[in-house]
Amino acid sequence: MDEPILRTQGLYKFYGSGEGRVPVVRDVSLEVAAGRFVTVMGPSGSGKSTLLHMVSGLEPPSSGTVHLGGLDLYGLSERRRTLLRRDLVGFVFQFYNLIPNLTVDENIRLPLMIGAGAAPVLAGAGVAGGGATGGGDSPRAPLDHEAEVARLVEVFQLGDKLKSYPHQLSGGEMQRVSVARALVSRPAIIMADEPTGNISSQAGEEVMQLFRRSCDEMGQTLLLVTHNSRDALFSDEVHFIKDGHLHAESSLSGAGVTADGVADTLARLRI
Amino acid sequence: MKLILLLAWRHLVFRPGKTLLSALGIGLGIATVVAVLTVDHNTLLSQHARRSFTDPESDLLIQPLERNPAAYPRQAAALRSHDFLKGVTAFATGKWTVRSQVTEDGPAGKETTFRGSGVDVMAVESSAVDHHAAYVVDEGADLDFGSDEPQLLLSRWVAEQIGVTVGDLVELVRPPARQRVVTRCVDGKMVKIVPGAAGRRQGGGPPTTDDDRALLFRVVGLLAPTNLGFARHRVLTTMSQGVKLFGDDLSVHFWADFDMAAIDFLGVEAALRNSFTIKEPKRALAGQAPEEAAFRSGVRLCGFLALFLGLYVIFNTMSMSLVERVRQIGLLRALGVTRGRLAGIFLVEGGVLALLGAGLSVLLAERIVAVMVAARITTLGFGKPLEIHEVPYGPVVGVMVAGVVFSLLGVVYPFLRASKLSVIDALRRGVIEMSRQPFKGTRRSVLLGLLALVPVAWFVGAPGGHVVAQPLWEAFLQATGIVAGVMALLLVFQGMLPSAVKALLSVFRGPTITLAKSTVSGARHRVFATISGLMLVFAAVFLVVSVLESLKSETRGFSAAALDDRLFVKLNPEAAALSATLRGSVPETRSLLPINTEVFTAFLVRSVDARMLGVGSLAGDKDLTRAYRERPTLILSTRCADDFGYVTDDRVTLVTDADGPVEFRVLAVTDEYGFAPDDRIFAAVSPENMRRYWCRESNNQPGWYVAWAPGLADDDLEELAARIEGVVGAGRLLDLRLGREIGSEYLAQHDRDFAIFYAILVLTVMLAAIGVLNAMFIAVMERRREIGLLRAVGLTGGQVARMLLVESGAFGVVGGVLGLVLGIPLAIIAARALTALSHLDLVFVLSPRALGSVLAGAILVAVVAVLLPALRANHMKLSRIMRYE
Known part of the structure; x- marks a missing residue:
């Protein structure tokens, strides 16, 4: 296994306090190697989104550690954690989260604008993949932003929607914009939270194929959380989470990631 | 930077209506104060322009009670010893004749004598120019005040009359004795007195011989025709020459300014009254009389109140606008936008809005000022002269900067909240909840800061013993304390406002009511901001309406004492000569008595017949009536006594024509005797005393007369006027008015004077509406998904609009009631402060008009303001709402 880009150790997350304290994530230890497509599957309320938020630096764990790009994520200041997200992470949300008063073109370019002119402040992060700001130690030449935008627009078939605003798009189109936005800066790791939850199955499959190509062709890492077993079939590894606990012993990888394998595991774990 | 500019710009242009409304709010708030400051500044300039064209620019004209030429240096030193007096400048005047002298280069032996009634020679000190701009030298040089050489400045007219120019020598010649005979009041009789014949009184005897010499002066310059030079007969010299010139006839007066920040006019009068009298203070103190100062202070305070309220509304608007952007902020933070850059977005947006508002404020202020000028609404009341001479750029720029800064604060606060936001909460919920712990975070700082303002301001900024500032200062601090206290209560008990709204809504039934109630619970911030804004604005409305009602109540009290059951008759000289006949011929004028003879000392002294004391509160007091008639006594009007600080039995020194300063005893303080339209500040003396000390006769003089005429109605006046003219002759009755009618005019005048307050309030209410x-x-935006869902399950657009109307109407009711709760103590404080400032006996009056206008106004504003959002909600496209994110 390659050097992990993401590693968690003994992650816990509780909500509430005192007797009302509810564990949402319990003792999760996970390693994601650079360039791999990893899926965390679980039912609604299993803690998978919370886990994703914790590993992306959006929500601090109650205990445990997260190492992203070799850096202790919650050992960093809030500002450096923000910059780490800027340099290394691309997000795809279930509800798209597009900026309503920016056009499609501007929404796609948003990460490029956020990183424009900024030097990578986390040069120590040992990561693979691209990066709008040249973050990480990518062996590739600096990214040609315009070419990348053009490529994504073509791939996502958004050429005639570039001047449109989000409210003029369908759900599938909005999610394609959201994915394009996540990919445009070639972040080292893309974190996707139920990206196909609000779009048609055909659009969902297109999105997952794009993720797959990003891993294969761009060397990007993908961490996907979903309850959709079809999405999981595109990944290299599948981990199962139930009641906040990651069942490592049931994880699937490589050739084991099949429809039957996933279905069997879900049935066995009563997910 | 590109990102910051793009996001800020797009947010501003994406909803142009909201951007324009916010900028309009800022602009209106700033424009209100700018307009008030500009109108106030120019009201005073217009007043000053009226008075200062022919006068020196001085606040006070002071006359020593002791008329002794030798006392001049001592009197000047005494005045200069007062710190509050500035630019004390002595001057003396006399009538002389001037004639040209043969100059060294001129034709030998030729003389030109100025013929006429003589010239006005005025001797002045150097500070006349330095401090009072008393004259301007048009040609030649100014007087050399350090030189012993006799020098003169002539008006151009005088120079032309006697054919001299700069550098020539002229002679000042004392007029011949027959021309110098002066008429003086002595023991109630006007007698002619020849100067030089000390102590000799002549009742029309032959004049003394001419014993005078000519004094030689050099003309050093010619006066420009302005200020003292405006008088054609003017000749100026130095005070040192004046002392020599006038000799025993020297009668010195003083010009002086006073430090208005340290003391008011009445304070000056009180400090000087033992040795000096202040002449014609009305002319000298445009806008500085106590009631005028109080009115102006009120107007300016009201203007600043409008700015404060406007900015509060803007602050809340900006703060609330955060709600609709929470998810966007969460996304930007997730994507790696640091707090600094987020701050940049907010600051650029706020800066653009504030600058847009400031720009709009210039246009709005210009319009508001134009309307006020057209409507003749000034800061000294309605109908006063008002021309816009200049803009007070200093204060105006200060207000604009303050407005812009405060608007930016309205941006910084949301940013502070946004920066502390959990990214996940922002992304998930898309709303910011009002903290349930009011004493945490920014709100704690704001709250504590507001509460701390009162004691800190008291200890740091309390003015020391100034008669004017102290009541205002106290009122300001008390008002701040009360406002801070009420706001703190609302913040501590956050559930109070939503609960009050829900309780109000519980009276009604129906699905829209249920929905309105449910949304109120979930929008504490919006409920707080909206209701507190309405509360503050309508507390201000209540305050102004209550003060007006208090003022009217005071006027009604005055009317009852001084005007009711009285008939005021104004006669021309021919009619006045027939006043006795009139009394015998027209029953309604049987008790007609003159109130037309007046002299002006520090205040107006009017001759009032002792027979008038036969009615009213002093009726039957024979000792008092005798004292009034026979001894130097007077009766003061309440305003006069309050203003000058006199009570019954005090001694008041008045400068009389007969005996110089004489002590008059105050017999009573009442408005019942001697009021004549329109001055309420006066003293009544008996005709006997008026004759004895000022040699003025009352009987058969033209002007106002008053009669006791109970039961007379307005409808009777026309017929009565015809009967009076039948006796005195057509066209000789100048005016005929019932006291009650005058009282009504006063009340109407209050309404007109308060037009400026209403103008400001209308602007403030507009701000509240915005x-x-x-x-x-924002509520509609925030709830668009919910509204979409409700529409999807069958709620009609009308029902959605009704839900918003009901909700906003409830905000109006609660805001109005709280406005009353806050407004009542504020109105009591204002009435007390104005009583102290203006010496009006103002008492807080809880008037139904004030109560009604506040409640109705708050509801109306809330309902009208929601019409547009309701219309928007009604026309929302379902498909767009449900997809929109």
């Missing part, structure tokens, strides 16, 4: 409008727009 605030509510913005809040409800």
Whole structure:
């Protein structure tokens, strides 16, 4: 296994306090190697989104550690954690989260604008993949932003929607914009939270194929959380989470990631 | 930077209506104060322009009670010893004749004598120019005040009359004795007195011989025709020459300014009254009389109140606008936008809005000022002269900067909240909840800061013993304390406002009511901002309406004492000569008595017949009536006594024509005797005393007369006027008015004077409306998914609109009631402060008009302001709402 880009150790997350304290994530230890497509599957309320938020630096764990790009994520200041997200992470949300008063073109370019002119402040992060700001130690030449935008627009078939605003798009189109936005800066790791939850199955499959190509062709890492077993079939590894606990012993990888394998595991774990 | 500019710009242009409303709110708030400051500044300039064209620019004209030429240096030193007096400048005047002298280069032996009634020679000190701009030298040089050489400045007219120019020598010649005979009041009789014949009184005897010499002066310059030079007969010299010139006839007066920040006019009068009298203070103190100062202070305070309220509304609008952007902020933070850059977005947006508002304020202020000028609404009341001479750029720029800064604060606060936001909460919920712990975070700082303002301001900024500032200062601090206290209560008990709204809504039934109630619970911030804004604005409305009602109540009290059951008759000289006949011929004028003879000392002294004391509160007091008639006594009007600080039995020194300063005893303080339209500040003396000390006769003089005429109605006046003219002759009755009618005019005048307050209030209420409008727009935005869902399951657009109307109407009711709760103590404080400032006996009056206008106004504003958002909600496209994110 390659050097992990993401590693968690003994992650816990509780909500509430005192007797009302509810564990949402319990003792999760996970390693994601650079360039791999990893899926965390679980039912609604299993803690998978919370886990994703914790590993992306959006929500601090109650205990445990997260190492992203070799850096202790919650050992960093809030500002450096923000910059780490800027340099290394691309997000795809279930509800798209597009900026309503920016056009499609501007929404796609948003990460490029956020990183424009900024030097990578986390040069120590040992990561693979691209990066709008040249973050990480990518062996590739600096990214040609315009070419990348053009490529994504073509791939996502958004050429005639570039001047449109989000409210003029369908759900599938909005999610394609959201994915394009996540990919445009070639972040080292893309974190996707139920990206196909609000779009048609055909659009969902297109999105997952794009993720797959990003891993294969761009060397990007993908961490996907979903309850959709079809999405999981595109990944290299599948981990199962139930009641906040990651069942490592049931994880699937490589050739084991099949429809039957996933279905069997879900049935066995009563997910 | 590109990102910051793009996001800020797009947010501003994406909803142009909201941007324009916010900028309009800022602009209106600033424009209100700018307009008030500009109108106030120019009201005073217009007043000063009226008075200062022919006068020196001085606040006070002071006359020593002791008329002794030798006392001049001592009197000047005494005045200069007062710190509050500035630019004390002595001057003396006399009538002389001037004639040209043969100059060294001129034709030998030729003389030109100025013929006429003589010239006005005025001797002045150097500070006349330095401090009072008393004259301007048009040609030649100024007087050399350090030189012993006799020098003169002549008006151009005098120079032309006697054919001299700069550098020539002229002679000042004392007029011949027959021309110098002066008429003086002595023991109630006007007698002619020849100067030089000390102590000799002549009742029309032959004049003394001419014993005078000519004094030689050099003309050093010619006066420009302005200020003292405006008088054609003017000749100026130095005070040192004046002392020699006038000799025993020297009668010195003083010009002086006073430090208005340290003391008011009445304070000056009180400090000087033992040795000096202040002449014609009305002319010298445009806008500085106590009631005028109080009115102006009120107007300016009201203007600043408008700015404060406007900015509060803007602050809340900006703060609330955060709600609709929470998810966007969460996304930007997730994507790696640091707090600094987020701050940049907010600051650029706020800066653009504030600058846009400031720009709009210039246009709005210009319009407001134009309307006020057209309507003759000044800061000294209605109908006063008002021309816009200049803009007070210093204060105006200060207000604009303050407005811009405060608007930016309205941006910084949301940013502070946004920066502390959990990214996940922002992304998931898309709303910011009002903290349930009011003493945490920014709100704690704001709250504590507001509460701390009162004691800190008291200890740091309390003015020391100034008669004017102290009541205002106290009122300001008390008002701040009360406002801070009420706001703190609302913040501590956050559930109070939503609960009050829900309780109000519980009276009604129906699905829209249920929905309105449910949304109120979930929008504490919006409820707080909207209701507190309405509360503050309508507390201000209540305050102004209550003060007006208090003022009217005071006027009604005055009317009852001085005007009711009285008939005021104004006669021309021919009619006045027939006043006795009139009394015998027209029954309604049987008790007609003159109130037309007046002299002006520090205040107006009017001759009032002792027979008038036969009615009213002093009726039957024979000792008092005798004292009034026979001894130097007077009766003061309440305003006069309050203003000058006299009570019954005090001694008042008045400068009389007969005996110089004489002590008059105050017999009573009442408005019942001697009021004549329109001055309420006066003293009544008996005709006997008027004759004895000022040699003025009352009987058969033209002007106002008053008669006791109970039961007379307005409808009777026309017929009565015909009967009076039948006796005195057509056209000789100049005016005929019932006291009650005059009282009504006073009340109407109060309404007109308060037009400026109403103008400011209308602007403030508009600001409140903009605030509510913005809040409800945000409410619609915030709830668009919910509204979409409700529409999807069958709620009609009308029902959605009704839900918003009901909700906003409830905000109006609660805001109005709280406005009353806050407004009542504020009105009591204002009435007390104005009593102290203006010496009006103002008492807080809880008038139904004030109560009604506040409640109705608050509801109306809330309902009207929600119409547009309701219309928007009604026309929302379902498909767009449900997909929109």
